[in-house]
Amino acid sequence: MTDQLVERLEIVRERIDAARARGAGQKVQLIAVSKNHAVEKLQTLYDAGVRAFGESYVQEWQAKRKELPDDVEWHFIGALQSNKAKYLVGRAALIHSLDRKSLMKAVQKRAEAPVAMLVQVNLGKEAAKSGIGLEELEEFLLRTEAYPKVSVRGLMGVVPYAENPEENRPYFRSLAQKAGELREKFAGSHPALAESLKELSMGMSDDFEIAIEEGATMVRLGTILFGERKYDE
Numbered sequence: 640m641t642d643q644l645v646e647r648l649e650i651v652r653e654r655i656d657a658a659r660a661r662g663a664g665q666k667v668q669l670i671a672v673s674k675n676h677a678v679e680k681l682q683t684l685y686d687a688g689v690r691a692f693g694e695s696y697v698q699e700w701q702a703k704r705k706e707l708p709d710d711v712e713w714h715f716i717g718a719l720q721s722n723k724a725k726y727l728v729g730r731a732a733l734i735h736s737l738d739r740k741s742l743m744k745a746v747q748k749r750a751e752a753p754v755a756m757l758v759q760v761n762l763g764k765e766a767a768k769s770g771i772g773l774e775e776l777e778e779f780l781l782r783t784e785a786y787p788k789v790s791v792r793g794l795m796g797v798v799p800y801a802e803n804p805e806e807n808r809p810y811f812r813s814l815a816q817k818a819g820e821l822r823e824k825f826a827g828s829h830p831a832l833a834e835s836l837k838e839l840s841m842g843m844s845d846d847f848e849i850a851i852e853e854g855a856t857m858v859r860l861g862t863i864l865f866g867e868r869k870y871d872e
């Protein structure tokens with residue numbers, strides 16, 4: 640099991656590098672999405688050099704956090720209830736799921752220092768997924784300025800499941816393009832906001848190479864590293 644995990648990690652790292660070379664050569668951070676996987680597996684990846692882990696459920700993450708070394712960089716990638724924000728501030732390195740004003744408020748109220756967050760964009764406008772629409776992004780970003788404890792670092796994109804991952808390329812492209820447009824648009828009038836649009840968290844196990852070719856700076860990989868998640872354990 641250990642060997643297999645590390646082998647998969649090596650393969651994934653190679654594939655990330657190859658995709659970067661086909662893209663713009665940007666830096667790409669691998670986030671190992673460890674939800675529903677046992678702490679031993681996280682430790683194995685940690686020992687192989689992985690430091691960034693992504694979790695989706697506050698309780699599960701709290702339990703795992705205690706079992707792993709302090710220098711793990713935790714990324715919260717799940718839907719976040721406003722009343723749970725207090726557990727994350729000061730502990731999560733990056734929250735990928737800022738998707739509504741009430742969460743900005745909750746963070747503002749609870750945080751002592753600015754909290755790094757990505758604005759989640761629902762690129763396929765799927766009802767079952769959260770995230771704002773691309774066309775709402777400009778206004779949403781401007782709103783964050785009223786909440787100094789919300790430190791926007793970029794955008795996180797969710798896309799529909801696709802039989803052929805190529806189908807999602809236009810979504811990734813549109814998110815990267817929008818980020819570029821807004822950076823330019825905000826440069827004069829809202830320079831801090833323009834500067835804040837650095838990270839693009841997009842791409843999962845099935846489509847991360849396409850996302851990287853289109854400009855992703857972070858990929859969120861679960862299944863391709865850990866194997867299938869078993870929800871009935």
Ligand SMILES: *Cc1c(COP(=O)(O)O)cnc(C)c1O
Pocket residue numbers: 672674695716717843844845859860861862863
């Ligand atoms: C679970 C999850 C992932 C990882 O998905 P895989 O297909 O297993 O790589 C990525 N992003 C989010 C938001 C997730 O909830």
